[in-house]
Amino acid sequence: MKRKSIVLLLTAVWLVLTACGQSGGGPANGASPDSDAPAKPAKAEDKVIRHIMSDSGFNGDIVKILKDELAKEGYTLEHVVVNDIIQPNKMVNDGQADSNSFQHEAYFNQFVTDHGLKNISRAFYTIFTPSGLYSKKYKSFQEVPDGATIGIPVDPANNGRALFMLRDLGLLKLRDGVEVIHASLKDITDNPHKFKFKEVDQLMLQRTLDDVDVGFLFAGTAVQIGLNPKKDALALETGEGLPYKSIVAVRNELIGSPKIKALQKAYESQAIKDFYQSKYGDAILFLDDLNKAQ
Numbered sequence: 001m002k003r004k005s006i007v008l009l010l011t012a013v014w015l016v017l018t019a020c021g022q023s024g025g026g027p028a029n030g031a032s033p034d035s036d037a038p039a040k041p042a043k044a045e046d047k048v049i050r051h052i053m054s055d056s057g058f059n060g061d062i063v064k065i066l067k068d069e070l071a072k073e074g075y076t077l078e079h080v081v082v083n084d085i086i087q088p089n090k091m092v093n094d095g096q097a098d099s100n101s102f103q104h105e106a107y108f109n110q111f112v113t114d115h116g117l118k119n120i121s122r123a124f125y126t127i128f129t130p131s132g133l134y135s136k137k138y139k140s141f142q143e144v145p146d147g148a149t150i151g152i153p154v155d156p157a158n159n160g161r162a163l164f165m166l167r168d169l170g171l172l173k174l175r176d177g178v179e180v181i182h183a184s185l186k187d188i189t190d191n192p193h194k195f196k197f198k199e200v201d202q203l204m205l206q207r208t209l210d211d212v213d214v215g216f217l218f219a220g221t222a223v224q225i226g227l228n229p230k231k232d233a234l235a236l237e238t239g240e241g242l243p244y245k246s247i248v249a250v251r252n253e254l255i256g257s258p259k260i261k262a263l264q265k266a267y268e269s270q271a272i273k274d275f276y277q278s279k280y281g282d283a284i285l286f287l288d289d290l291n292k293a294q
Contacts, residue, residue, distance in 0.1 A: 057220025
């Protein structure tokens, strides 16, 4: 209920701001569109970017940097940080927000398909941070006993990531030809170490780490609880060939618009890069080149 109230409150605030920006829409002093009256200034809402961010990773921490960078371009960032991975895409699709930043491309593509969203698209890539397998009990998989319980994400877009890491370590086998975004427990063809798997919502992965022998964590979650992906992970993604690049998604009609170009410039700023590198070190990859290649 609290989460829903936050989203509804944000919607109400944004609707009021939009209504205020659209008031008094007729020609000034009765002037006709063909008169020589000076052009009206741009609507206030054209310089406002309504942006939703998840509280996962460091989304909330980069708000001030984004605001400062956007201010240089004459834009105001109206943002909300939510503990939710369902509403952000629906709110952008429905026109209650301009954009969001909380997900990777594989999750976005699966969500859009599953929910039949038609008015939302990827605008640009931001970063790639490798997910990994971590343990509070063991320092390497050589120490992990047979029959150990491994926590993995339950959502289809991420379920296979842990399985692929285990496969690449030679700890289990998967069905030939299965793609990482479609791999699930039913695709395991050989589990010689008799690993057990606990599937949980991705927002519960951190808490589940206390209850399992090994657990999957997104890089941002790992860093937030004091782990170093390069040093502490029992297994770590390389990023090569993986569809897990982080994105900013926007309403279709805003693709290529000045405000989204300004938002992209802010995300690609040196200030943002410096912040992320201070958290992830050399585990992070910036995706500017992918945007230029589009």
